[in-house]
Amino acid sequence: MTTVFPTATITGYPRIGARRELKRAVEAYWAGKSNQNELKQTAQKIQQDAYRTLTERGLTDDYAIPADFSFYDQVLDTTRLFTALPARFESVRDDSGLIDLDGYFALARGTEHLPPLELTKWFDTNYHYLVPEIGPATGFTLNTEALDDLLAAAEAAGTSARPSITGPLTYLLLAKAEDGSPADFAPLDRLADLLPLYRELLAHLASRGVRWVQFNEPALGADQAVSEAELVQLIEKTYGEFTQLSDRPSLLVTSPYGNLTGLLEPLVTSGVEALHLDLVSTGYDQDALARLFGGDSAPLLVAGVVNGRNIWRNDLAASLHTLQAVGAASVSTSTSLQHVPYDLDLETGLDQKLTSWLAFAHQKVSEVALLARGLAEGPEAIATEVEQAKAALAARAQSSGVNDPCIRERTLSITPENYERPSARVRQQAQEDLNLPLLPTTTIGSFPQTGHIRSLRADYRKGALTREELDTHLREEIRCVIDFQERLGLDVLVHGEAERNDMVQYFAENFDGFAPTEHGWVQSYGSRCTRPSILWGDVKRSGAGTRGEAFTVPWISFAQQQTDKPVKGMLTGPVTILAWSFVRDDQPLAATATQVALALADEIADLEAAGTRIIQVDEPALRELLPLRAEDQAAYLDWSVGAFRLATSQVADSTQIHTHLCYSEFNEIFGAIDALNADVTSIEAARSRLELLADVPESFDRGIGPGVWDIHSPRVPQVDEIEKLLATALEHIPARQLWVNPDCGLKTRAYKETKASIESLVAATEAVRASLNVAV
Numbered sequence: 001m002t003t004v005f006p007t008a009t010i011t012g013y014p015r016i017g018a019r020r021e022l023k024r025a026v027e028a029y030w031a032g033k034s035n036q037n038e039l040k041q042t043a044q045k046i047q048q049d050a051y052r053t054l055t056e057r058g059l060t061d062d063y064a065i066p067a068d069f070s071f072y073d074q075v076l077d078t079t080r081l082f083t084a085l086p087a088r089f090e091s092v093r094d095d096s097g098l099i100d101l102d103g104y105f106a107l108a109r110g111t112e113h114l115p116p117l118e119l120t121k122w123f124d125t126n127y128h129y130l131v132p133e134i135g136p137a138t139g140f141t142l143n144t145e146a147l148d149d150l151l152a153a154a155e156a157a158g159t160s161a162r163p164s165i166t167g168p169l170t171y172l173l174l175a176k177a178e179d180g181s182p183a184d185f186a187p188l189d190r191l192a193d194l195l196p197l198y199r200e201l202l203a204h205l206a207s208r209g210v211r212w213v214q215f216n217e218p219a220l221g222a223d224q225a226v227s228e229a230e231l232v233q234l235i236e237k238t239y240g241e242f243t244q245l246s247d248r249p250s251l252l253v254t255s256p257y258g259n260l261t262g263l264l265e266p267l268v269t270s271g272v273e274a275l276h277l278d279l280v281s282t283g284y285d286q287d288a289l290a291r292l293f294g295g296d297s298a299p300l301l302v303a304g305v306v307n308g309r310n311i312w313r314n315d316l317a318a319s320l321h322t323l324q325a326v327g328a329a330s331v332s333t334s335t336s337l338q339h340v341p342y343d344l345d346l347e348t349g350l351d352q353k354l355t356s357w358l359a360f361a362h363q364k365v366s367e368v369a370l371l372a373r374g375l376a377e378g379p380e381a382i383a384t385e386v387e388q389a390k391a392a393l394a395a396r397a398q399s400s401g402v403n404d405p406c407i408r409e410r411t412l413s414i415t416p417e418n419y420e421r422p423s424a425r426v427r428q429q430a431q432e433d434l435n436l437p438l439l440p441t442t443t444i445g446s447f448p449q450t451g452h453i454r455s456l457r458a459d460y461r462k463g464a465l466t467r468e469e470l471d472t473h474l475r476e477e478i479r480c481v482i483d484f485q486e487r488l489g490l491d492v493l494v495h496g497e498a499e500r501n502d503m504v505q506y507f508a509e510n511f512d513g514f515a516p517t518e519h520g521w522v523q524s525y526g527s528r529c530t531r532p533s534i535l536w537g538d539v540k541r542s543g544a545g546t547r548g549e550a551f552t553v554p555w556i557s558f559a560q561q562q563t564d565k566p567v568k569g570m571l572t573g574p575v576t577i578l579a580w581s582f583v584r585d586d587q588p589l590a591a592t593a594t595q596v597a598l599a600l601a602d603e604i605a606d607l608e609a610a611g612t613r614i615i616q617v618d619e620p621a622l623r624e625l626l627p628l629r630a631e632d633q634a635a636y637l638d639w640s641v642g643a644f645r646l647a648t649s650q651v652a653d654s655t656q657i658h659t660h661l662c663y664s665e666f667n668e669i670f671g672a673i674d675a676l677n678a679d680v681t682s683i684e685a686a687r688s689r690l691e692l693l694a695d696v697p698e699s700f701d702r703g704i705g706p707g708v709w710d711i712h713s714p715r716v717p718q719v720d721e722i723e724k725l726l727a728t729a730l731e732h733i734p735a736r737q738l739w740v741n742p743d744c745g746l747k748t749r750a751y752k753e754t755k756a757s758i759e760s761l762v763a764a765t766e767a768v769r770a771s772l773n774v775a776v
């Protein structure tokens, strides 16, 4: 049964394509501009490039490379693999009763009549997966078509790849109960019905000659609603059963993102052949691991010592030490490399000095291969490379910009008052002259990024437009966006963010201590990618002095000049700037957040001085960085909420501070959202049909705008649909606190659906206002 496990491996690799080929291909397919064959050819090419590169970089052993290409999302792949189709999607079943590629995309994106599966953050990362909906009657049928295609692509590349599949426990733990399920039902109740399908899968793989399979169980490293004791039993049952099968591939179980704590031992004794641990930021006791994995029937320890989710160069000496101390059998990444960009060599524009401190996916694979050699042949074999890494780390520590005495001194003079504002009541009175109607309507900030805007930006990059000319065009765009909103009858306007390529990178470009990348794209969800900047040094606004210079003020002031309605100043919050950047790992996140907060407070002060009455500070990633274990959460919320308050509390009572949250379920941290102390909070809620409002405490006495339009799909919400959502909202929120807005910014939408949707939103609001007036 067992074939030796490779000494060097990774648990996952990016799949969007080094030049985002998959993004272009799926978007063309969705738009009807290409056919399925063309899409599949692109997918093949991406996989072939991956196998070639990874082999060249040293993953040469059989089964060293996972087959983990995905057209959209790895959890949705598992939903397709087992045909776990929610009843509401019955109509997408294909002729054979399975989910084909179009059905798969329908689940991901919704259809004209069906809202898509819910999108939720993947552990504490900035990746989002599609939440399976499982009910007591959900049927399961194995459909290996997509998996067989991956294996065929690997074979064509001459590689024995290891299928990578969401493990059964994680799949069910990440699922939500289908609507209409009994109150006491949990998807995990269906484990016994799902396990036979996994066994069937193992048999199928064995019959294809596959010798190793990877089951990903990241949910076991995070706190769950189920008790640890129950999980121990489920592990024993699940993996005990699998390992009993006579004809099956050997099993590698991965546990990225967290410490398995009490589940480690049951997994070690479960009989699986190899167990991967994330050894980067999880605090495992090395001696305990050595003892545990030293046992006779223990699995091979696949040691994730190369950070899969940040871009700093590995401290090879430290890693080698860890590998030896724990008795590693194989060297790996801590998580899939899907969270880092492909290749540092593409970044020709980065400062040389900075480049020497970094490693992207390809460089990390080389680090893995190198460490495996050091482990096999002894440290001397890689002594030169270890020394080089050491020298780079030392140079980084001493570099100016990494420590700016003026910035450090400023953080020392922060006082407790810097975090406080007067009561909500006092502020509400001071803000009355904004004269907002009941149920004020607004949007979240960005307006459609049209082809026109993109081509302007491209022309500027090519040198075909001067900065001045570009800015003139952008102001024209802002004028149109303001005019558009006035005509549609919105109450609080936005300038549309046309001058920003990305809500974090824009700040990175205007702050010292950051370096944007050129090709450093990582997948956020589906075809959506972000390009995190590198936060490497001490932070302040760019320009002279410790305060630097204002950069959003000219745009917001220009927008405000075009209208009598209030225009929101628009900033990205400190936690989100951190979460969506690759952050320095040489000081606590809290210290970095404080510096970013001060830079934002400077910008807010300048906006206020320029006459801006409403300022929105977006924190969509607040939930994202929340530690996976309850015991670590209070400390995180303390510094993250603190950073937001430090940025936003030095304003006049008459200045209305908004915040915006999205991309996550926020129910559990509503206390922290309350503590942000914003005057108005807009929050994503449409996809989960406003479930979150049940958790808003009665004491919450400020504005809240649960999203009533899901902007992740092109579907236009109808007036009566929004009216119903508003009626639901009013069951939980007093009318004077309720705002009406979409789930998020509109930059990925087209004008056509934007116009129709805002019309629905305004019409629904007017209808509800009228009914409230009647009721009064």
Ligand code: MET
Residues within 6 Å of the ligand: 444, 445, 446, 497, 503, 570, 618, 620, 660, 662, 744, 745, 746, 747
């Ligand atoms: C992901 S949150 C986005 C907020 C931002 N202001 C926008 O509208 O695009």
Ligand SMILES: [Zn+2]
Residues within 6 Å of the ligand: 444, 620, 660, 661, 662, 663, 743, 744, 745
């Ligand atoms: Zn948002």
